[in-house]
Amino acid sequence: MTTLQIKNLHVAVSGKEILKGVNLTVHTGEMHAIMGPNGTGKSTLSQAIMGHPAYQVTSGSITLDGQDLSEMAVDERARAGLFLAMQYPSEIQGVTNAEFMRAAINARRPESDQMSIMTFLKTLDRQREFLSMTSEMAERYLNEGFSGGEKKRNEILQMMMIQPKIAILDEIDSGLDIDALKVVSRGVNHMRSDNFGTLMITHYQRLLDYIVPDFVHVMMGGKIVKTGTADLAKKLELEGYAGLRDELGLDIVLTDEDADRLVAVKHE
Amino acid sequence: MNEESLPLPEFTKVKYRTWQLDQMNPSQAQSATSHFLTDELGIEVSGTATSYYYLPKYLVAQGVLLTNINTAQSRYPQQLDKLLGQVIANNTDRLTAQNAQKFNTGILLYVPDHTVIKDVIHLNLNQLSVGGNDYIARVLVYVGRQSSVTILQSAHTIGSDTTKVSLVVEVIADVGASVHYANLDAFSGKTTAYIHREADIRDHATLDWSNVAFNDGQVVTKLVSHLNGEGAVSHANIMAMTHHKQTQGFMTNMVNRGRHSLGHIYQRGVILNHSTLVFNGIGQIIKGAKGSDAQQESRVLMLSRRARGDANPLLLIDENDVTAGHAASVGRVDENQMYYLMSRGLSEKLARELVIRGFMGNVLAEIPTNRAQQAVINAIAEKLKNEN
Ligand SMILES: Nc1ncnc2c1ncn2[C@@H]1O[C@H](COP(=O)(O)OP(=O)(O)OP(=O)(O)O)[C@@H](O)[C@H]1O
Ligand SMILES: [Mg+2]
Numbered sequence: 101m102t103t104l105q106i107k108n109l110h111v112a113v114s115g116k117e118i119l120k121g122v123n124l125t126v127h128t129g130e131m132h133a134i135m136g137p138n139g140t141g142k143s144t145l146s147q148a149i150m151g152h153p154a155y156q157v158t159s160g161s162i163t164l165d166g167q168d169l170s171e172m173a174v175d176e177r178a179r180a181g182l183f184l185a186m187q188y189p190s191e192i193q194g195v196t197n198a199e200f201m202r203a204a205i206n207a208r209r210p211e212s213d214q215m216s217i218m219t220f221l222k223t224l225d226r227q228r229e230f231l232s233m234t235s236e237m238a239e240r241y242l243n244e245g246f247s248g249g250e251k252k253r254n255e256i257l258q259m260m261m262i263q264p265k266i267a268i269l270d271e272i273d274s275g276l277d278i279d280a281l282k283v284v285s286r287g288v289n290h291m292r293s294d295n296f297g298t299l300m301i302t303h304y305q306r307l308l309d310y311i312v313p314d315f316v317h318v319m320m321g322g323k324i325v326k327t328g329t330a331d332l333a334k335k336l337e338l339e340g341y342a343g344l345r346d347e348l349g350l351d352i353v354l355t356d357e358d359a360d361r362l363v364a365v366k367h368e
Numbered sequence: 369m370n371e372e373s374l375p376l377p378e379f380t381k382v383k384y385r386t387w388q389l390d391q392m393n394p395s396q397a398q399s400a401t402s403h404f405l406t407d408e409l410g411i412e413v414s415g416t417a418t419s420y421y422y423l424p425k426y427l428v429a430q431g432v433l434l435t436n437i438n439t440a441q442s443r444y445p446q447q448l449d450k451l452l453g454q455v456i457a458n459n460t461d462r463l464t465a466q467n468a469q470k471f472n473t474g475i476l477l478y479v480p481d482h483t484v485i486k487d488v489i490h491l492n493l494n495q496l497s498v499g500g501n502d503y504i505a506r507v508l509v510y511v512g513r514q515s516s517v518t519i520l521q522s523a524h525t526i527g528s529d530t531t532k533v534s535l536v537v538e539v540i541a542d543v544g545a546s547v548h549y550a551n552l553d554a555f556s557g558k559t560t561a562y563i564h565r566e567a568d569i570r571d572h573a574t575l576d577w578s579n580v581a582f583n584d585g586q587v588v589t590k591l592v593s594h595l596n597g598e599g600a601v602s603h604a605n606i607m608a609m610t611h612h613k614q615t616q617g618f619m620t621n622m623v624n625r626g627r628h629s630l631g632h633i634y635q636r637g638v639i640l641n642h643s644t645l646v647f648n649g650i651g652q653i654i655k656g657a658k659g660s661d662a663q664q665e666s667r668v669l670m671l672s673r674r675a676r677g678d679a680n681p682l683l684l685i686d687e688n689d690v691t692a693g694h695a696a697s698v699g700r701v702d703e704n705q706m707y708y709l710m711s712r713g714l715s716e717k718l719a720r721e722l723v724i725r726g727f728m729g730n731v732l733a734e735i736p737t738n739r740a741q742q743a744v745i746n747a748i749a750e751k752l753k754n755e756n
Contacts, residue, residue: 150711153703178713190708194729195722203722204712241729258712 102128102165102181102265102297104149109160111141111148117158118144120322128265128297133308135301135333136319137341137354142301143187145319146268150184151177164266179208181265185255185272187301191243197254198224198238201261208262227260230290232283248275256287267291268299273307285310305337318344321352374462377564379588380648381678382617387586389562390462392532394472395501403494403526410490411436414526415503416473420492430483437474437506447478451508455538455568455594463562467504467536474506477519481512481542488518488736493535495555497527503559507537509549511573516546518736523563525556533561541573543597550578550736552744557584557612564590571597571626578734581608581616582747592621595629595660606635607731607744610643610675611751617646624653624660624690633664636728638748639675640755646678651694655686662692669727670700671755702727721752 104126111119118141126132136142148155149162151174162169164180172180192200201224206214224238231253243251252272259267269288273281288298288311300311308316308330316332317324320341325348326332336344345352376390398417405412405420409427411434412420418436433444440448458468475491495503511517523535533555541547547567555561561583569575581589593602602622610616622631633649651662666679681694701723709719725732725748735741 150707152707173716174707174710175713175715175719178711184711186708186711190702190705192705192709192722192726192729194725194727194732200709200712200722203714203718207713207715207718241733242726244729262712 101294104182104266104297105163106149107161109145109148109162110158111144112156112158113144113154118322119148121160122322122324124317124324126266126297126299129294130297130315131292131300131311131313132298132315132317133300133302133313133333134317134319135303135336137356139355140319141322142319143270146184146270146299146301149268150174150182175207183259183262183264183267185259185267185269187270187274189243189251189255191246193241193244195242196239197242200242201258204258204262224261227257230260231257231287233257249277249280252276253280253284256284260287260291265295266297266299268301270301271303272300273302273304281307282310305333308333320345320350325350372462374459374465377461377463377590377619379590379617379619379646380680381646382588382615384586384588384615384617387560389532389534389560389588390466392466392470392502392504392534394470394504395496395499395531396472397496397498397501399496399526403524404492404522405490408490409487410434410492411475412490412492412494413473413475414494415496419494427485431480432483432485433476433478434489435476437476437508438472440476444476444478447510448476448508451476451510451538451540452506455540456536456564456566463534464536464564467506467534471504471506471534471536473504474508477509479511479515479517481515483512483515485517488520491519491521493521493523495523495525495531495533495559497525497529497531497556497559500529500531502532502534504534505536507535509537509539511539511541511545511547513542514544515542518548519550520736520740521549521551522740523551523553523555525559528556528558530558533559533563535561535563537565539565539567539575541567541569541575543571543573545570545573547573547575548578548736549575550580550734550740552580552740553583553587553589554747555583555585555587557614559583560586562588566592566594567602568594568596569600569602572599573597574601576603577605578731579604579606580731580735580744581606581618582744583616584612584614586615588617588619590619592623593631595622595624595626595631597626598628600626600629602630603632603634605731605734606647607728608637608645609640609748609751610637610645611640611754613642615644617648619648619650621650621652622662624657624662626660627657628659629657630661633666634730635666635679636731637668637677638671638724638727639668639677640671640751642672642674644676646680648680648682649694650682650684651692652684653687653690653692657687658689660687660690662690664694666696668698669724670698721749724748724752
């Protein structure tokens with residue numbers, strides 16, 4: 101079993117504190133979901149775990165099986181078993197999707213045991229078909245000109261090829277049409293095993309109908325303020341973040357506080 | 369004509385006077401060994417001799433001519449006269465004059481009207497760097513009316529003497545012709561070179577350059593498209609990489625003379641170590657070229673603090689009814705791309721190589737054969753190996 105442990109994590113971006121003491125433990129075999137209002141620090145948490153240079157850990161710790169991640173470069177963290185499906189994946193021209201994925205797989209293998217092109221292509225074809233992606237996508241340049249939904253699907257394809265121990269999926273459902281959402285969910289569920297854990301960031305309860313989480317965490321104001329089961333997501337959908345905040349007696353200002361009232365007014 | 373009295377060509381911000389490019393003696397060296405072509409359509413000229421040749425019969429039957437320029441002088445004087453000195457006047461400057469007077473090798477490609485050639489035509493020039501003398505070559509290309517060709521012209525150094533190169537290329541794209549001229553310049557670190565390509569693009573003709581400058585030595589490269597015809601089109605896509613202590617300087621010029629003509633310059637350069645790369649781009653619209661379009665974009669990546677990079681765009685516009693624009697930047701490796709690749713486990717070194725390749729990706733993608741693309745990819749990796 102592999103464990104990702106986050107203890108009292110504080111993270112700053114350009115000198116501004118965004119995460120203010122996050123505690124979270126993810127074991128392989130578990131599915132976690134994080135929900136929370138815009139700008140509350142969900143992506144910041146995922147970038148800090150992966151080691152994006154712009155996000156400084158000011159106190160607290162992140163460890164993977166006891167090993168302190170702060171001492172590891174981004175690529176070392178990835179090779180240790182972490183994966184981040186990004187909210188906004190980069191585009192890189194001149195490098196094909198297939199070449200990139202093979203390089204990623206081979207980066208995890210010793211020089212003397214590199215995956216052959218044939219084996220790679222076979223695996224790629226299988227996973228690609230599983231995600232209903234055309235063979236043309238593999239030969240296209242990495243994310244270049246991909247639609248929003250295609251990029252998300254491609255992130256999941258990479259995850260399935262790389263087979264990480266713990267995957268963080270940042271809004272993997274945003275921009276997906278209903279069918280694509282099912283396909284992507286199928287990919288994630290296919291990975292589900294005792295050797296795989298995930299931390300899904302989402303805004304929509306809908307995703308959690310397809311990928312049923314073991315735990316749902318709510319993040320507000322740079323902290324996890326409540327943890328529950330899948331039911332917590334359903335409750336949030338009904339009551340909104342303001343309801344939960346008031347219930348917990350938290351002193352946090354929400355930008356879209358009046359959203360419900362606005363919708364109501366419009367319908368009048 | 370007194371060659372000495374002519375000026376040296378202008379390469380803004382490139383100090384190359386001490387390279388003595390105007391003092392060359394043509395080498396007579398020749399070799400029957402081909403180094404690059406094995407079964408491709410094309411010609412390889414090593415020194416002054418043809419070392420590989422293959423032109424399919426059906427193209428011969430259509431009147432396509434592909435020859436060593438020395439053969440052309442004796443056997444095809446008519447076609448030669450149509451081209452030689454016609455795009456680049458012999459007295460343009462001291463270096464063109466020298467080339468016109470002293471060239472003793474090169475290639476002539478003549479494609480008659482209404483001839484569509486699907487296969488890539490390879491034009492390989494090998495400088496034999498032995499005996500201390502210089503390499504002075506001329507390449508002439510005529511593409512007839514409504515004809516279409518893709519050319520891949522490569523230039524390499526064989527041998528390890530310290531010498532110089534003068535390579536001048538003239539291209540005519542006649543009415544309605546479509547030409548893709550890709551070149552891979554890869555002269556050695558001991559070769560100091562002057563490379564000059566210029567094209568006359570007539571009514572409704574298109575000429576696209578894919579100019580890959582992967583030389584290891586001191587080089588100045590001039591590239592000019594004369595958009596003489598109505599609706600003439602030219603894209604000059606340039607990628608260059610410099611390393612060690614070398615300097616590569618470019619002067620790329622689009623001259624819109626025809627109405628509704630379009631000239632776009634797109635340059636991408638990567639600078640390593642102590643090297644210097646200068647991109648000068650000039651978009652020039654002549655009075656009367658109504659409805660024409662001149663654009664340019666030049667971007668340079670600096671990978672070392674000791675590197676020097678320059679991107680100087682210039683628009684000279686003498687007509688009101690036109691569109692024009694330019695963008696230029698000198699920057700460093702895209703951190704987000706690096707992060708993305710490394711987050712998948714790629715080492716920093718490999719990620720960098722891929723990001724750099726991506727930076728030049730637009731030009732790379734246009735290189736006409738997989739083999740040539742792979743050669744460029746390998747050259748990128750090779751140059752990065754010596755990075756510090
Ligand atoms: N690279 C950055 N530079 C400057 N500010 C940043 C950066 N990354 C995040 N922030 C700021 O940190 C805060 C948290 O952003 P983050 O992206 O973590 O929110 P989020 O919870 O993922 O929101 P969303 O639901 O909209 O994706 C925001 O105020 C954001 O503007
Ligand atoms: Mg986010």
